[in-house]
Amino acid sequence: MSGVIVDDLRWEVRIRGAGVPLLLVHGFTGRGSGWGAHATALARQFRLVVVDLPGHGRSGIPGDPATASVERTADDLAVILRREGCAPAHVLGYSLGARVALRLAVAHPAALRRLVLESPSAGLTVEAERHARRAVDAGRADRLERDGIEAFVDEWEHEPIFASHAVLSPARAARLRAERLRNRATGLASSLRGAGLGAMEPLHDRLSGVRMPTLVVAGALDPVGRARAESVAAGIPGARLEIVTGAGHAPHLETPTRFRSLVMTFLKEDTAA
Numbered sequence: 219m220s221g222v223i224v225d226d227l228r229w230e231v232r233i234r235g236a237g238v239p240l241l242l243v244h245g246f247t248g249r250g251s252g253w254g255a256h257a258t259a260l261a262r263q264f265r266l267v268v269v270d271l272p273g274h275g276r277s278g279i280p281g282d283p284a285t286a287s288v289e290r291t292a293d294d295l296a297v298i299l300r301r302e303g304c305a306p307a308h309v310l311g312y313s314l315g316a317r318v319a320l321r322l323a324v325a326h327p328a329a330l331r332r333l334v335l336e337s338p339s340a341g342l343t344v345e346a347e348r349h350a351r352r353a354v355d356a357g358r359a360d361r362l363e364r365d366g367i368e369a370f371v372d373e374w375e376h377e378p379i380f381a382s383h384a385v386l387s388p389a390r391a392a393r394l395r396a397e398r399l400r401n402r403a404t405g406l407a408s409s410l411r412g413a414g415l416g417a418m419e420p421l422h423d424r425l426s427g428v429r430m431p432t433l434v435v436a437g438a439l440d441p442v443g444r445a446r447a448e449s450v451a452a453g454i455p456g457a458r459l460e461i462v463t464g465a466g467h468a469p470h471l472e473t474p475t476r477f478r479s480l481v482m483t484f485l486k487e488d489t490a491a
Contacts, residue, residue, distance in 0.1 A: 351416030382466025425453030
C-alpha cells in the first residue's frame with residue numbers, strides 16, 4: 219500500500235507485518251522511513267502502520283496550512299486506521315508525532331489500545347507564548363520558502379534542542395540529514411504554519427480523559443522537553459514516565475537499544491494481544 223486519500227489529501231501509508239496494529243508517527247522534518255531498525259524489529263511483532271505526515275515525505279502538501287494541523291491530522295489518522303481495519307491500534311509518536319498521537323487519544327480514544335509518547339507536549343496555554351511561537355514558526359516557514367530546504371536543515375540541525383545528537387555516529391547523522399533533505403520546502407513550511415506548537419489546541423485540560431495505558435519517554439538531556447513530558451505524564455491517569463539517561467530530545471535515535479526495550483516491554487503487557 220502507498221497512497222491513501224482522506225478528504226482530498228494524499229497520505230503515504232505503508233503496512234507490513236502481522237498481529238496487533240501499531241501506528242508509528244514521526245517528528246517534524248522526518249518521514250516514516252526514518253524509524254529504520256525500530257520499524258524492522260517492531261514489524262516482527264506487530265502489524266506495522268507507518269505514515270508520512272502531511273507536508274512530509276511522499277504525503278501531499280496541504281494548500282491550506284489548517285489541513286496540516288495537529289487536529290486535522292489526528293482526525294485523518296483515525297479514518298486511516300478504521301479504513302484499513304487497524305483500529306484499535308497501539309500508537310507511538312515522536313515530538314510532533316507525539317502531539318498528534320496525544321490528540322488522537324483525546325479525540326478518538328476508541329482507535330487506540332496503548333499509547334507511547336516520545337518527547338510530547340500538550341501545547342502552550344498562555345496566549346502570549348502561543349503568539350510568540352506562531353511568529354517564530356512563521357519566520358521559519360518564510361525562510362524555507364525563500365532559501366530552500368538545505369539552508370533550513372543547516373539552521374534546524376543547530377537548534378539547541380538537538381545538541382545531544384552529537385552522540386550519533388557520523389553515518390547515522392548523515393542518514394538523518396539525508397532524510398530531512400528529502401522533504402520539500404513548501405511541505406515543511408505548511409507543517410510549521412499549521413501544526414506548530416503555537417498553532418495546536420492545548421490539551422492539558424483533557425489529559426485526565428486519556429484512559430488507555432500510556433508510556434511517556436523523554437531524555438534526561440532535554441530539560442524543556444523533559445518538563446513537558448513530565449507534565450503530560452502527570453495529567454494522564456496511570457501513565458508511566460521513563461526518563462532516559464544519556465539521551466536528549468530523540469531517545470529513539472540517541473539511545474536506540476534502551477528506547478526499543480522500553481517500548482517493546484510496555485506493548486507486550488497488552489493482555490489482549
